[in-house]
Amino acid sequence: MENKEIINKVNDFLIDEFELEEDQLIPTASLKETLEIDSLDYVDLVVIIERNFGFKVKGEDFATIKSLQDFYDYIISRAKAN
Amino acid sequence: MNRVVITGMGIYSTIGKNIEEVNNSLYTGKSGIGFEPLRKELGFRSGLTGILDQPNLKGELKRRQRVGMAEEGEYAYVATIEALKQAKIDDDFLDTRDVGILYGNDSSAKSVVESYDLLREKKDTALLGSGAIFQSMNSTITMNLSTIFRLRGINLTVSAACASGSHAIGMGYHFIKSGLQDIIICGGGQEINYHSMGSFDGLAAFSIRENEPQKASRPFDRDRDGLVPSGGAATVILESYESAIKRGATIIAEVIGYGFSSNGDHISVPNVEGPAKSLEMALKDAQLRASQIDYINAHATATPVGDLNEAQAISKVFGARTPYVSSTKSMTGHEMWMGGASEIIYSVLMMQNSYVAPNINFENPDEYSEKLNIAAETIKNHNIDIFLSNSFGFGGTNSSLIVKKFK
Numbered sequence: 001m002e003n004k005e006i007i008n009k010v011n012d013f014l015i016d017e018f019e020l021e022e023d024q025l026i027p028t029a030s031l032k033e034t035l036e037i038d039s040l041d042y043v044d045l046v047v048i049i050e051r052n053f054g055f056k057v058k059g060e061d062f063a064t065i066k067s068l069q070d071f072y073d074y075i076i077s078r079a080k081a082n
Numbered sequence: 083m084n085r086v087v088i089t090g091m092g093i094y095s096t097i098g099k100n101i102e103e104v105n106n107s108l109y110t111g112k113s114g115i116g117f118e119p120l121r122k123e124l125g126f127r128s129g130l131t132g133i134l135d136q137p138n139l140k141g142e143l144k145r146r147q148r149v150g151m152a153e154e155g156e157y158a159y160v161a162t163i164e165a166l167k168q169a170k171i172d173d174d175f176l177d178t179r180d181v182g183i184l185y186g187n188d189s190s191a192k193s194v195v196e197s198y199d200l201l202r203e204k205k206d207t208a209l210l211g212s213g214a215i216f217q218s219m220n221s222t223i224t225m226n227l228s229t230i231f232r233l234r235g236i237n238l239t240v241s242a243a244c245a246s247g248s249h250a251i252g253m254g255y256h257f258i259k260s261g262l263q264d265i266i267i268c269g270g271g272q273e274i275n276y277h278s279m280g281s282f283d284g285l286a287a288f289s290i291r292e293n294e295p296q297k298a299s300r301p302f303d304r305d306r307d308g309l310v311p312s313g314g315a316a317t318v319i320l321e322s323y324e325s326a327i328k329r330g331a332t333i334i335a336e337v338i339g340y341g342f343s344s345n346g347d348h349i350s351v352p353n354v355e356g357p358a359k360s361l362e363m364a365l366k367d368a369q370l371r372a373s374q375i376d377y378i379n380a381h382a383t384a385t386p387v388g389d390l391n392e393a394q395a396i397s398k399v400f401g402a403r404t405p406y407v408s409s410t411k412s413m414t415g416h417e418m419w420m421g422g423a424s425e426i427i428y429s430v431l432m433m434q435n436s437y438v439a440p441n442i443n444f445e446n447p448d449e450y451s452e453k454l455n456i457a458a459e460t461i462k463n464h465n466i467d468i469f470l471s472n473s474f475g476f477g478g479t480n481s482s483l484i485v486k487k488f489k
Contacts, residue, residue, distance in 0.1 A: 017145075038146070040146070040212040041146070041212070043212035044149070044213075046209065047209050047210075056206065056208065059208070
């Protein structure tokens, strides 16, 4: 899967499942402060990532993911490693 | 001691999704019962159930507010929005006053079943999502509504089987009467899905008159063959008289009596003494004689033994001349954890609009129901100043509420 394809897929579920607007999805946006993804939302992210990309995220992996770009990079690296 | 009044009502039920629709259905004797073929495929003895659509709350509530809400929570949200609106309680009011919530609920099975099906498949609890735990607890309604409406008062769920909603109002009455709280959102909610009803169906207590769903719920009728499970949610705003007057709220009715008892007997078979004791206690609390009650909304679910014993309990307390009696479960089916609250609303609507809703499908009495003055048809132009509503549940829990027209 190409990087762009992965990013589009991530954006799609953030819009569909998390009800974010497309123009909110700026790579520098903070997941917590700007996109208002809270600790419970991370539990749902684990489920959605597994459904979309087939791998399981450990809760502690989210500790270093601050911005949307960090999130894209993490998904890309895990998706390609699988 | 404070006087306790009702300043708002809201409902989402099989006979109407708001107060106006429900009032029309009650007046015309409309049934909310249908047949769900899936139940038969799953091995249910009866495919009969109340029929109710899920409200669509997308756009109305944020995702985080919705993911932890089970079906009965969604019903309760819709009912509570209507009740708060009628009570003229807005967001600013909720942010500045201590409003409580006491809601009846006694199961939230669907989320439990679905998450364990998923766990067996995935073998990883991390894949169950964040909402399942909040959906699956008995207190799901109060935990969700207290968060959505930012409530700061008493916050708990009353679980007392089919008397849950009635006891919730009774508890709210006492909290306000004693001055502990000024305003409490009270009510009852009931899931209507098959997940919650399989084990109850297994007791063979449900009607199997599947060829005539709308004639299946026949409380007090000689040929009744069991109850029809149903659901929804009903909310009443209880408030101290002083608070209602001070803020200029419209007072709908006054709660004047609450009686309760426990049978101390069989887990599922009711008796006569326990319900009679609850009725008598409510009358005593309201400082009334039985002859002053204008209408009884019976618990009668259409099970052979339950109706028989309630008819005897009513006769024991009211003697040979009973007021009009009807079981609105003939139309709604048995709303279980919700029923004690919805039946207060049904009866208040009759009181406000001067009629007695019919006990539909009452064609022939049995030896005990023939002693009651059962309204088989709508009794039009009938003044109700005071009514009594009974609710009884598994474990022998009994609750009786008396409500008076506000003058």
